[in-house]
Structure formats: C-alpha cells, structure tokens
Amino acid sequence: xxxxxxxxxxxxxxxxxxxxxxxxxxxxxxxxxxxxxxxxxxxxxxxxxxxxxxxxxxxxxxxxxxxxxxxxxxxxxxxxxxxxxxxxxxxxxxxxxxxxxxxxxxxxxxxxxxxxxxxxxxxxxxxxxxxxxxxxxxxxxxxxxxxxx
Numbered sequence: 154x155x156x157x158x159x160x161x162x163x164x165x166x167x168x169x170x171x172x173x174x175x176x177x178x179x180x181x182x183x184x185x186x187x188x189x190x191x192x193x194x195x196x197x198x199x200x201x202x203x204x205x206x207x208x209x210x211x212x213x214x215x216x217x218x219x220x221x222x223x224x225x226x227x228x229x230x231x232x233x234x235x236x237x238x239x240x241x242x243x244x245x246x247x248x249x250x251x252x253x254x255x256x257x258x259x260x261x262x263x264x265x266x267x268x269x270x271x272x273x274x275x276x277x278x279x280x281x282x283x284x285x286x287x288x289x290x291x292x293x294x295x296x297x298x299x300x301x302x
Contacts, residue, residue, distance in 0.1 A: 155282075158246060158260050159239035162278045163268045168259075170195045170266070173202055173227035177214045180205050180226055191257035193266050194230050200264045203230035206257060236261040237270060243278045250275060 159165055171180050171192045180192055184207055194203040205226055213229040214221050235253055237246055237260045250258070250272045260268040291297075 156243040156278050157239065158237050158241045158243065158270060159267060162243050162246075162274050163260065163270050165239075165267045168193055168266050168269050170199075171205065171226055172196070173225065173230065175226050176222050177205075177210050177219075177224040177226065177229060178221035181207070181210050181221060190271070191269060193259050193269060194226055195266070199266075201234075201236070201259055201261060201266050203227075203232040204234045204257065204259060204269075205230040208256070234259060238262065239267055243275055244282065246270070247275050247279050 156162060169183060169187050169189055169192050171183060171194055173194050173196075183192060184190060190208075191204055191206040193201060194205055196202050203226075209229050209231070210221070213219075214224050235249065235255070235258060237249070237258050239260055239262055241260075246258075249255070256272050257269055259266045260270055
C-alpha cells in the first residue's frame with residue numbers, strides 16, 4: 154500500500170506560522186516555545202509566502218553576527234518553497250527531500266497550508282513501508298503468504 158502525505162504521514166493541523174514582517178528573534182522564540190524547527194510564512198490571507206527554518210536563522214543571522222531583533226523574516230526566508238500535496242506518495246516525497254536537500258516542506262492545497270512535514274516523518278513512514286514490502290516478499294518466496302501452505 155502506498156502511503157499518502159495526508160493522512161498517512163501527517164494529519165492536517167494548525168501549522169505554526171509567522172509573517173514576513175516579523176523578526177528573526179520572534180521566529181527563534183516561537184520555534185523554541187513550540188519545540189519545532191521550521192515555520193511557514195503566511196500573508197494576511199493565510200496564503201503561503203515562504204518557510205523559515207532554524208538553519209536559516211543560524212546561517213543568515215547568528216553566523217553573520219546580525220541583530221536578530223532587526224533582521225526581518227522576509228530577508229532570510231525561502232520564498233515560494235517547493236510544496237507537497239496531500240495526496241502525494243511518501244516514497245516520492247522522499248526523493249523530493251533528497252534531491253532538494255530539504256528538511257521540512259509545507260503540505261498545501263490551493264495555496265493554503267494544511268501541514269508541515271519533516272524528513273523524519275517521511276523516513277519513518279518509508280521505513281515502515283519497506284519493512285512491510287520485505288515481509289510480503291519473504292512470505293511469497295517461502296510459501297507462507299498469498300495462499301501458501
């Protein structure tokens with residue numbers, strides 16, 4: 154069975170978001186408070202503008218010795234990020250994560266963010282899928298499945 158992003162990997166949820174006009178400090182505080190590593194950046198209509206990760210803050214603010222209170226999200230976010238659809242297949246998503254070197258991707262439908270999925274979420278589901286596939290293969294090969302004796 155091929156697993157879909159929603160509902161098999163993540164459930165639709167209230168995603169943690171920030172606006173492009175807020176500071177890097179506010180983003181870091183929100184991530185720390187929620188124990189998450191990424192925030193989606195939404196406009197006033199709740200439409201996706203970008204994504205900001207703890208890695209963005211580390212590389213573009215902290216490592217550059219910039220004041221996180223003065224750095225705006227719009228200057229360090231990834232605008233128009235690649236997204237997954239709710240019906241995308243987890244194994245295909247693994248390829249997208251790998252090729253794009255992503256750790257987090259928004260799951261969208263008509264520009265609205267339904268969830269954020271991480272590479273860990275995808276890995277867990279793909280590993281389970283591979284384990285099940287191997288079990289079915291072994292059952293077939295050893296005659297214990299698919300009507301075997």
